[in-house]
Amino acid sequence: MAPTGSRTGRPTLAVVGATGAVGTVMLQILSQHADIWGEIRLIASPRSAGRKLAVRGEEVEVVALSEEAFDGVHVAMFDVPDDVSAQWAPIAAAKGAVVVDNSGAFRMDPDVPLVVPEINPHAARVRPRGIISNPNCTTLSMIVALGALHAEFGLRELVVSSYQAVSGAGRAGVDTLRRQMSLVAGTELGTSPGDVRRAVGDQTGPFPEPVALNVVPWAGSLAEDGWSSEEMKVRNESRKILGLPNLKVAVTCVRVPVVTTHSLTVHARFQDEVTVAKAREILATAPGVVLFDNPAAGEFPTPADVVGTDPTWVGRVRRALDDSTALELFVCGDNLRKGAALNTAQIAELVAAEIIGA
Ligand SMILES: NC(=O)c1ccc[n+]([C@@H]2O[C@H](COP(=O)([O-])OP(=O)(O)OC[C@H]3O[C@@H](n4cnc5c(N)ncnc54)[C@H](OP(=O)(O)O)[C@@H]3O)[C@@H](O)[C@H]2O)c1
Secondary structure (H helix, E strand, C coil), rough: CCCCCHHHHCCEEEECCCCCHHHHHHHHHHHHHHCCCEEEEEEEEEEHHHCEEEEEEEEEEEEECCHHCCCCCCCEEEECHHHHHHHHHHHHHHHHCCECCCCCCCCCCCCCCEEECCCHHHHHHHHCCCCEEECCHHHHHHHHHHHHHHHHCCCCEEEEEEEEEHHHHHHHHHHHHHHHHHHHHCCCCCCCCHHHHHHHHHCCCCCCCCCCCEEEECCCCHHHCCCCCHHHHHHHHHHHHHCCCCCCCEEEEEECCCCCCCCEEEEEECCCCCHHHCCCHHHHHHHEEEEEEEEHHCECCCCCHHHCCEEEEEEEEECCCCCEEEEEEEEEECCCHHHHHHHHHHHHHHHHHHHCCC
């Protein structure tokens, strides 16, 4: 660990929402990545002010969110709810910080780039509002693999089903699953209608239904015509990141009793004919992707093995039986790492390189 003094002259980083599900993983990532930052300032709500959290092997005191908290900050990561980002990201930007925002507040703003460093790193340089958005975790859990395939075959259509972990709904999601699991563990529940619901009670946390011993075909809030907000995000954000405004996208988002790591089945249709051999070659060499696909040996990614890792894992690669231009994939990605904190850290590192090189 370099002594603090040697960090003089390096950019100052603020982590807003340092105490949350994403913020906690962010502090781990900042401790694991190359130590490019000067001061790292930890910010959360007044509830957390004074708490001490470890980053880069040092204890750092959390300060409450305020205008002064951004004094001297070069890059500010926002890992807070949408309304908090909507209010405070422009304030941080007005004080001179480049904001990298993990919330949904600015993702579809035409003046805010939506960046995945493996796909569109150049977009991070054009930020008229001083804000760069990080895509939502469901999109991010698949998009690096799809971007690599798109570059070769030309993507035309996506049909996606997600199997989303409860930590996608933050600390409250994880607390809810753990509480419900303790109530159903060791019982014979799950054999008659409503027995799980009666056991876990009305407190279903951020989910509309019990999530233990269950799957829930819903994530986010109600959008138009029966779609969920999460499903609309996957469609709109995939289009924006890939620069394909007319990409056909159909998504069904489903919550499953997994703590962390989203999984997705993907039917991807391309402009050109595809072969499994070429698709495997692309996925095996794409940065940020691991091909793990040997069903004969029982090898395919699952959240239990992928959690805590950085890459997008792809398995079950098949050509569609009835369409020689389409591939079927099973994709897993840690929603708190590449799905949130890691992608944000990568964007912030791009900005830091710009600042240091300027
Ligand atoms: N979870 C995921 O997989 C995921 C993935 C991609 C993006 N995101 C997005 O990332 C953001 C954070 O998500 P999360 O899952 O980490 O949520 P979380 O676990 O609920 O944490 C929320 C964080 O925001 C802080 N906060 C809340 N209200 C605040 C306020 N008024 N002022 C200052 N700080 C405030 C909290 O501080 P206190 O501890 O002091 O309350 C906490 O640090 C959200 O916009 C979410 O949509 C999440």
